[in-house]
Each structure stands twice: as C-alpha cells, then as structure tokens.
Amino acid sequence: MRKGGAWWAWLTFAIGATYFLVPLIATLEFSMRQRNNPVFSLFGQGYSFGVFNNVFGDPRFQQTFTYSVLAAIFTILLGVLIVVPTAYWVRLRMPYLRPVIEFVTLLPLVIPAIVIVFGYIRMYGSNSMLPFLGTTGGTNVLLVIGYAVLSLPYMYRAVDTGLRTVDVPTLTEAAQILGAGWTTIIARVILPNVLIAVLSGAFLTFAIVIGEFTMASLLNRPAFGPYMQNLGANRAYEPAALAIIAFALTWGCMAMIQFLSRYAPRSANRPN
Amino acid sequence: MTEQTNVATMATPAVSKTRLPTQWLGVTPFFLFAVLFLVLPTMYLIIGAFQNSDGQFTLANIRQLFLDPSIRASYWVSIKISFWSAVLGALVGLAIALAIVRGGLPNWVRSATMTFSGVASNFAGVPLAFAFISTLGRLGLVTIILRDVFGLNLYTTGFNLLSSYGLILVYLYFQIPLMVVIITPALDGLRKEWGEAAATLGATPWQFWRMVLIPVLWPSFLGTVILLFANAFGAIATAYAFTGSSLNIVPILLYAQIRGDVLNDPHLGYALAFGMIFITGVANTFYIWFRTRSERWLK
Numbered sequence: 001m002r003k004g005g006a007w008w009a010w011l012t013f014a015i016g017a018t019y020f021l022v023p024l025i026a027t028l029e030f031s032m033r034q035r036n037n038p039v040f041s042l043f044g045q046g047y048s049f050g051v052f053n054n055v056f057g058d059p060r061f062q063q064t065f066t067y068s069v070l071a072a073i074f075t076i077l078l079g080v081l082i083v084v085p086t087a088y089w090v091r092l093r094m095p096y097l098r099p100v101i102e103f104v105t106l107l108p109l110v111i112p113a114i115v116i117v118f119g120y121i122r123m124y125g126s127n128s129m130l131p132f133l134g135t136t137g138g139t140n141v142l143l144v145i146g147y148a149v150l151s152l153p154y155m156y157r158a159v160d161t162g163l164r165t166v167d168v169p170t171l172t173e174a175a176q177i178l179g180a181g182w183t184t185i186i187a188r189v190i191l192p193n194v195l196i197a198v199l200s201g202a203f204l205t206f207a208i209v210i211g212e213f214t215m216a217s218l219l220n221r222p223a224f225g226p227y228m229q230n231l232g233a234n235r236a237y238e239p240a241a242l243a244i245i246a247f248a249l250t251w252g253c254m255a256m257i258q259f260l261s262r263y264a265p266r267s268a269n270r271p272n
Numbered sequence: 273m274t275e276q277t278n279v280a281t282m283a284t285p286a287v288s289k290t291r292l293p294t295q296w297l298g299v300t301p302f303f304l305f306a307v308l309f310l311v312l313p314t315m316y317l318i319i320g321a322f323q324n325s326d327g328q329f330t331l332a333n334i335r336q337l338f339l340d341p342s343i344r345a346s347y348w349v350s351i352k353i354s355f356w357s358a359v360l361g362a363l364v365g366l367a368i369a370l371a372i373v374r375g376g377l378p379n380w381v382r383s384a385t386m387t388f389s390g391v392a393s394n395f396a397g398v399p400l401a402f403a404f405i406s407t408l409g410r411l412g413l414v415t416i417i418l419r420d421v422f423g424l425n426l427y428t429t430g431f432n433l434l435s436s437y438g439l440i441l442v443y444l445y446f447q448i449p450l451m452v453v454i455i456t457p458a459l460d461g462l463r464k465e466w467g468e469a470a471a472t473l474g475a476t477p478w479q480f481w482r483m484v485l486i487p488v489l490w491p492s493f494l495g496t497v498i499l500l501f502a503n504a505f506g507a508i509a510t511a512y513a514f515t516g517s518s519l520n521i522v523p524i525l526l527y528a529q530i531r532g533d534v535l536n537d538p539h540l541g542y543a544l545a546f547g548m549i550f551i552t553g554v555a556n557t558f559y560i561w562f563r564t565r566s567e568r569w570l571k
Contacts, residue, residue, distance in 0.1 A: 016385075019448075101299075104306045107311075116313060119313020119316050212509075232513050243406070
C-alpha cells in the first residue's frame with residue numbers, strides 16, 4: 001500500500017461519490033428552478049429559493065409536519081417506556097430470556113410494515129374487541145403503536161448496548177438500600193445512565209417516523225409522508241424541495257447520533 | 273463489603289421453589305405489546321391465508337398466488353428488483369468498503385464515507401423517489417446536461433426511469449450504503465497477520481485472496497446480500513411515490529388490495545401478505561445462519 005492511497009481505491013471512491021452526490025446536487029438545482037423572479041441565473045436558467053417559501057408557507061405542510069413530529073415524540077416515549085424497563089429487567093433477573101427478547105425485537109425487520117398495518121386494519125376495526133380504528137384518537141394511538149413496533153429493533157439495540165456499560169446489579173442494590181422502589185430505580189437511576197443510548201435510539205426513531213408513508217397512508221392519518229407523496233403527484237418543483245428538507249432532517253438526526261456517541265461511556269466501571 | 277451483600281440479600285429475598293414467578297411481571301408489558309401489535313396481527317393474516325370465506329382450511333389461496341398471472345408477475349418483478357438491487361448494491365458497497373479499509377485512503381475519506389453511508393442508508397421512502405426524478409427524470413439535471421451538452425437524448429434511447437431498471441437504480445441509493453455500513457466492520461476484522469502468514473508461506477496476493485480472504489468474507493457477504501434482498505422486498509414508499517400504482521410489485525399490489533380489495537377476495541389478500549412474510553422470513557433465516565458462520569472468524 002502506497003502512502004496517499006492506491007489508484008483503484010481513489011477511483012472507486014470517486015465513482016461512488018459521483019453516484020451519491022449527483023442526485024443531491026440535481027435535486028437542489030431542480031428545486032431552485034424558477035421562471036418568475038429569479039434571484040440569479042446560470043447557463044440561461046433562472047434560480048431562486050422561492051419554492052422553499054412556498055413549501056414552508058403551505059399550511060398543509062405545517063399541519064402534516066407538526067403531526068409527524070408529535071407522532072415521533074409519542075413513539076419515542078412509548079418505545080422508551082416499553083424497552084428500558086424490559087431490557088433492564090432482563091439484564092438483572094432473567095438473562096436467559098435475552099435471546100427470546102432479541103428475536104422478538106428483530107421481527108419488525110422480517111415482517112414488512114405494510115403487512116403489520118394490514119393486520120391492524122383487520123384486527124382492530126370498529127367491530128372488534130379493541131376498536132382502535134373506530135375513532136380518530138384511537139387511530140392516532142394505533143399509528144404511534146405501529147411506529148413503536150417499527151422502531152423496536154433500533155430502540156432495543158441502542159438501550160441494550162447502553163446497559164452493557166452500566167453495572168446494573170450494583171446500582172440496583174445501592175438504590176434498594178436507599179429505599180428506592182422499582183419505578184424510582186428505572187426512572188432515576190437506570191434511565192439517566194443510559195440516556196445517551198436512549199437518545200441515539202430516539203433520533204433514529206425520529207428519522208424513521210418523520211417521513212413514514214405506508215402506515216400513515218393506510219390508516220388515513222394526515223402525516224408528513226402521505227403529504228409528500230400527494231405533493232409529488234401534483235406539483236413540479238415542490239417535491240424536490242421536500243426531498244432536500246427530508247435529506248437535511250435525516251442528516252441532522254444522524255449527526256446528533258454521532259455527536260452523542262462521543263459522550264457515551266465505553267465500558268462499565270465493573271464488569272456485570 | 274459483607275455488610276452490603278447482606279443488605280442486598282435481605283432486599284431481594286431468597287428465591288424459594290414455591291414462590292410465585294413474580295419476576296415474569298417485569299417482562300409482561302413487553303410481551304403483551306409484542307403479542308398484541310406484532311404477533312397476533314401477523315398470525316391473523318397467516319391463518320386467514322389458509323382459510324376460505326367460510327373459515328375452513330384450504331390451500332386454494334396459496335395455489336392462487338401461483339396461478340393468478342398478475343400476482344405471479346408481481347412476485348417475479350419484486351424478486352428480480354430485490355435480487356439485482358441486493359447483488360449490485362453488495363458488490364459496489366463491498367468495493368467502496370475495500371477502498372476505504374484496504375486502499376490506504378486518508379482518514380477523512382473513511383469517516384466521510386461512513387457518516388454519509390449512515391445517512392443515505394436511512395434516506396429512503398418518498399423523498400428518495402423525488403431526488404431521482406429531479407436527476408434522471410425527463411427534466412432532470414443529468415438528462416438535460418446529457419441532452420444539451422453531449423447531444424444524447426436519454427429518453428429516445430429507450431431509457432425509462434419509471435421502470436424496474438429505474439427502480440433498481442434508485443434502490444441502490446440505500447442498498448450500497450447499507451452494505452458499506454455492515455461490511456466495513458467485517459473488513460476491519462481481517463487480521464493483518466493473516467496476510468503476513470500467507471506471504472511467509474509463499475502465497476501470491478491472488479492466492480491470499482482466493483484461499484483466505486474470500487472464504488472468510490464469503491458468509492458475511494452472502495448474509496448481507498440476503499439482508500439487502502429482504503430490505504428491498506418489503507419497501508413500498510419509494511416505488512409508490514415513483515410510479516404510483518403503475519409498477520406491478522408485490523407491496524404495491526398489497527397496498528391496492530388493502531385500500532380497495534382489487535383482488536375481489538380478502539383471503540387472497542391474506543395469502544399475498546403471507547407470501548411476503550414467507551420470502552422475507554426465509555431470507556432472514558439464511559441471514560442469521562450466515563452471520564453465525566461469519567462470526568467464527570471475524571470476532
């Protein structure tokens with residue numbers, strides 16, 4: 001290996017970079033094409049940022065985006081509520097259950113989202129035992145539940161990795177000596193210790209939920225994903241602007257995860 | 273120390289054989305959640321796939337998956353798209369991973385590639401379709417540059433972005449980075465000593481590749497190809513935003529079926545969903561099998 005890199009490595013990198021960067025550049029260019037009131041022009045084509053104003057100013061954008069942000073927040077809360085106590089308890093008392101739990105959390109990667117939501121629609125209709133789909137509020141709850149299922153593999157893995165760096169039995173004993181109950185232990189001892197892991201899982205969940213299309217569309221909820229799809233079918237330049245916004249959002253979430261990982265503890269002070 | 277242990281034993285009373293298994297209470301919410309919102313809905317569809325409209329057991333729905341020409345075609349198109357996007361994505365991803373791990377590129381290239389791969393592997397769905405329409409659609413930047421600068425009109429050469437080939441090209445945008453993210457750690461696990469050992473024994477670089485590296489990497493490579501396959505097979509949002517319902521792939525057919533029973537037979541719809549679970553399930557079983565095999569050398 002020569003210093004500075006082999007030629008084939010640079011060539012591979014250059015080809016890869018071209019394939020990945022050209023669509024981003026093209027999308028940005030497309031979104032800025034504007035016949036009216038161009039701010040500047042290149043090669044005879046006028047450009048402006050006007051379309052971003054159109055997108056951000058569209059009340060439908062604001063409503064659906066807010067809806068999806070709220071859905072993401074509730075999904076994260078539900079995910080934390082289910083995953084943190086379970087992962088903690090399994091590590092403390094039932095380590096033999098770990099393979100089972102891991103298998104279950106990986107199932108959402110095996111069963112496509114469209115199949116899961118199909119099952120919901122058939123099982124939780126207004127005439128069923130649990131008529132989630134009978135009311136708007138119930139449908140919203142079911143959507144959040146569905147999103148929590150989709151994010152289960154990522155959330156569980158993040159929290160479980162975080163717990164690996166925590167001396168769970170000692171912390172539990174110490175808290176119990178001081179008279180803490182299970183809720184206090186989980187909320188005030190365990191959760192702060194795995195907060196960085198939880199936040200990484202949360203940002204990944206956010207990235208998945210914010211533009212999710214399949215579940216929201218089939219449950220007829222006014223979320224950001226179906227809005228984007230609808231706009232794509234009816235407008236020319238706005239979809240490109242939305243793609244740029246969505247890419248920036250994904251980038252932001254991943255950047256947060258990388259940033260947080262710098263503060264994550266590497267190992268437990270004492271082995272579990 | 274002894275004091276602490278004593279208190280701890282007092283706080284968690286010794287488990288006797290007659291005690292109720294209260295520790296199961298701790299995992300009840302999780303299993304309740306998983307059963308209600310993951311297992312039961314899936315089982316509902318699977319059971320429905322093997323029933324007729326009177327609730328009796330039948331294999332007719334499954335047989336119909338193979339007999340109905342439009343369903344058969346949709347599975348075939350889905351499998352083709354998933355297969356090629358997985359194989360091409362894995363090969364290109366492997367090439368990029370090899371370049372950044374073994375190509376001696378500066379450090380910033382590696383960290384930039386890894387960061388970007390993390391983002392791009394999660395950049396799927398509706399916006400991805402828009403990005404490629406802006407690039408290679410009839411008015412896309414690349415189409416226009418090829419036409420105006422190079423005098424090449426893509427759309428008279430028979431090129432059509434809104435086709436299976438176009439969709440493969442789009443899927444590569446998340447398949448390649450996913451391969452990079454998964455296979456780079458495996459490449460990092462290749463020991464430098466193996467190369468030195470092979471060289472000491474007089475192996476040529478080609479022999480080293482053929483007899484050491486490829487056999488060691490093979491299970492992780494194959495496993496990841498299968499994972500990419502399952503990843504593409506279940507995806508719908510990109511394809512739907514891309515072509516609407518004009519492209520006949522299984523998830524889009526299932527979407528139309530859920531929306532409006534286009535097959536005129538709810539149980540055939542369950543069978544369609546069962547077919548998807550079956551294919552992704554088999555794929556994931558192989559993936560897990562290959563992963564356990566690869567861990568033998570790479571851990």
